[in-house]
Amino acid sequence: MNTKREQFPADNPNPVLNVAKDGTVIYSNKAGEPLLHEWGVAVGEKLPSSIGNIAKNVISRNSPEKMEVKVGKKVYWVAFHALPEEECVNIYGFDISDRREFEEKLLGSKAQEG
Numbered sequence: 001m002n003t004k005r006e007q008f009p010a011d012n013p014n015p016v017l018n019v020a021k022d023g024t025v026i027y028s029n030k031a032g033e034p035l036l037h038e039w040g041v042a043v044g045e046k047l048p049s050s051i052g053n054i055a056k057n058v059i060s061r062n063s064p065e066k067m068e069v070k071v072g073k074k075v076y077w078v079a080f081h082a083l084p085e086e087e088c089v090n091i092y093g094f095d096i097s098d099r100r101e102f103e104e105k106l107l108g109s110k111a112q113e114g
Helices: 002-011 030-039 047-059 097-113
Strands: 016-020 026-029 065-069 072-084 088-097
Touching: 002 030, 016 030, 026 030, 030 065, 030 072, 030 088, 047 065, 047 088, 072 097
Parallel strands: none
Antiparallel strands: 016 026, 016 088, 065 072, 072 088
């Protein structure tokens, strides 16, 4: 049973990352690679300070944070969730590109009406 649960992040079609308190990327599934590439890091390396500071704040406050990250033509909603007992953060990404595109089209059509 444990192996199935451990396999879950690897099989997830959405980005799943795990980051240590010092900002070092401990784990990334295949879907997380575009985020790592955007941030210019690989597993075993430290996140850029802007992202690493978010991870530190999430751990110290034990309060989740969210942000949008644009990667090429894709837009991800990225959520940071602390695991205080392990002094690390799980980062979950969700591709919201289609929703963003729809919102932009909707705003564009409203601008043409007004």
